Amino acid sequence: MFTGIDEVDWASLHHAYGSAEDVPGWLRALASADTVERATALDGMYGALHHHGNVYDSTLACVPFLLSIVACEELPDRAGIVELLVGIGAESAHGDPRAREAVCAGAEAFVRLAGDPDAAVRRASAGALVHFLAAPERVLGLLRQRLRAERDGRVLRALTEALGLFVRRYPAHADAAVDLLAEQSAPPYAPELRLAALGQLALVAPARLPADLVPTAVRLLRERSAQRTRVREPCAADTLVGRLRRLRPSDEEGSRLLGTLHTALGDRVADRSALLGGQLTSPDPVDRCNAVWLAAALLRGWRGDHTATVELLGAQLSAEQDRLRDAAVTVLSELCTLAAPAADDLHTLVWARPDLWTHRFERGSPTLGGPLKALARSGDPRAVPALAQLLAGPATPADLGFELAHLGAAAAPLAPALRHRLGRIPLSSPSAARLAAPLLAAVGAVGDAEAVPQVLRLLSGAPDGLGARDAIAAQVIATLETLGATAQAAPVLRALLYTRHAAAAAGALRSAHEDVSVVLPVLLRELTEGDPASRRLAAEQLGRLGPAARAALPALRRMACSWPAQERVAAACALWRVDADPEPVLPAFRTAWAEDPHSRRPIAHCLTEMGPSAAPLRPLVAAELAAPRRHLAHAAGFGGRRAVPEDEELLRACREVLATG
Template structure:
């Protein structure tokens, strides 16, 4: 297997961590008789030689030895090595990126793996089922002979008896049909045959998932009830045994996977294939979340999160069912349900009853303490507060009475609205009592400032000014504290008039934009505020030009003398600067001719811009009509506004807190439509 390995000049090659001198040891480790040693070696290959999908000269030099390894039946874990080869070939994630680096290196890797594709075809009949399971996908990806590939898949299906391998063959048929449309009809016929009896439940689910992705017209009319019934039957049978964990990156990642990874993948594939059939996906989730099997329900909780954050629909019943999992007692299912609910904000309201019961029964879950860093709110209490449920308020009051205010307490006050008003006295008292010379000033004061800002508690002005004026220069979080104090004063508005002289002293400092914005809110002195904002818009740092434009927009016509600076900023090469300036031009001077093209382009270029643009349209009222077609189009779209854009979605196919941001957008857009109608 390793003939010639010592003749390779590994020392002259590189991997993610420098010299590739250690690569021969990693390759030999893959052939070890000890399974733990093999996993350590595989961990090293992914961690250094193929780090985060990258390909180096040492990666290319490994390929001949990796191909020899997978063809030696005495070697264990060859299926994992096949997976490594597929990843190096650049198509481990269909349609995904292949990493960073010179494209020529990746092209050489793809060519080299494709040149060895005949080995994958031989491995499709290997004695080791794990190898047979890994081989079909590799054959489809790298063997450029579609007719031969399809014959091979059909032949293997006719003789294979291992359920896991059959599922891999079905998945490979779907991949084949998408890659080779001219040969797809036969592949689809094979999948349709596998989707019905006498195939087992796992194989049928796999075939249905692939049909959903490549031939939805071949799905049964009773798809949801069929899939739920198959899931029930599968759950009563034996499950694949997970591998023992090892203290490696590969091992730790394996621990994070669902306990029934195969079942999770089957249902995820089906959901993915159904796409915008949101009603069917919700019905399917309801079936999954009602399963007698807790593992199926745990998998469904995370799939529900992906659906809610990625798509728009009526999620009341699935969220209720997620809430029902909170009564399951300690364990992965309850923790998963709590984690998902804490990210749903107002959409978690159907589960509020169960969240409240959990919070009442477990005071130990109110605050989460970390080995390093400040404590945070426990997820059950956080989820209840973010859902806007007033039952969180008395518990938050008890937390406030504790020794340390959790770092994120301020961020759950806003969803509670006026229901959180009873917390204001305790928040003021805590802020007034924080020692300004404490090294923990930032940790202790920032959440309090955020909470008082959300409550717009005008009686907190003295305590806020104390922080603003008294924070020592040497405090590490001084900038954040001053910025938070200024934001609070801005939120208090004219009731904070006593703060105006202090804000004026900040107009020639690095806090000029925030101070001017707050001064406008507190005193409405356009002559004092406008020149500062125009100056910072024209000459300030890149980080202050956008907030300067936004502050001018809030001033409206009072900012008209700043229009020349805004016109210049609307031509900025930086997207957020020109978008903010365009909004201000429209709101301040009614210059829709300049603003509309900029905003329309920004709407399409970056979906995160849409919240700011929608806020601008709400402020404009009927005058925003030239962009109301964007409002109508967005309200009619089934996907969350960030979900379908490359670079803004998370690993689960949706952006973090995607539903929260999207619900904010939808609320603003409905306000636009309401004002128009």
């Protein structure tokens, strides 16, 4: 098994963390009788030899020894080694041809492993047949043979996935493989295998799907659930790790089966919503829990009328299973106003379970509990009484102000309590900025002009040299501007005109009706000499000055041709508001719209202001409204917390643009 291992000059080879001298020890440990030693060695090899999908010279040197190890039937836990080999040869970052060649040189091993006594090894080897054997006719023959001989359900599903991979890899030989998939998708095959085959057909041959796909999939799911052995939900500790475990699917096979089908359906939002309707009304809470996470993927990534899906998510809040309830709450809390159809269920849960108003992780500070957070983010004023109780209590969650801000004017009754807490922040504390940030967000959202003294205290009262003033200055200034920055704020704001917060301070002074001759030179300076953030903010503030900022037009025109897109858009918006000339504005908007999806919201808002002058770009706006996918979610790495509400705001702005035409 290890013949020649000592003849390799491992010290001259490298892996992700340096010298590969430790690799021979890992290889030998993979054949150890000790379970922990085997697992530790495999972890080490994944982390060092296949780090982030990369391969190294030591990785290539290991392949022959890994193939020898997996060939020994008496050794346990070989499936993980097969998966490592598949990862090295088929999934390596940058498609390193050396890695593939190294594994392909031992491809015959996977033919034997496909019939191994260990079902886990057979399962891991199914895809390897497609990845590494050179003759497609032989590969298809082996897959057909294994499908006829196999009795283990999980291995059969892996073979089905391998057929889908075969179709994608060898399209010229696809017909026979598709016929096999179609055969497996029909009786008398078991529900799990039929679901797996439907998912692969949807991926590679959607024309072969049955016309009644959704009802068929729902029926098969329920048949599978009725046959599945019930596993009692584990009692996870109330720690971060325990909560994360509760949020993982307890039936990962079921989640994968339906997840493949949802992925394959892609932009067919109506079909996916109908499928979720069947899943979320399943008698089996495990199926419903899987459906909650699949609903999350749809809501985060695709547009459409999701009212029915959100209502069904709300219906899960009355479930007895903590895992299901927590999953639904987590998804609803990401949706903000899109969660409104579930607001009644959230309200019921909030008042039925006051113990869920806050959550405290082990050794952590209290945070706002999921149900109350989701209700507040939906904009429902029924969250206010519960928030008021927490705000009056001794242990107010630190993040309460951020969530209360979603309620806007509906939270006005809480303004006195917010002012009181803002005024009690110890300015000499290192945590002053952290404590003030959520309260400032809430005060600004409520529009409490009476809070100006407490807001100003954060600047005028903060001691020099501790960094407290600088850490919170930007948000204080923004809050003062939102509140109208009354005359009593002007002296403090003028003192900031020669700091890194100059652009923000000038904008706040403008809102306090300061003479343009005071703020315009500051904004011009920041527009040409400031850092990128200051330049964008200065452009925005110049736009608010309107025609009074005509002296900035040359600099704004230069900036409207610059990079990146966010600076270009800020300058173009200012150009329109200062000069009302669409000629330099529309080209800047057109290129930025294509380059950066995050620029589309400010562009759409400005196009609304432009009225008929925006006509040349209305086709872009119409195409945006017709697009089924949330571009912002994908640009943010699919599913950032703000992705859904920001995309919904973009859609509202686009509709306003077309309405003004």
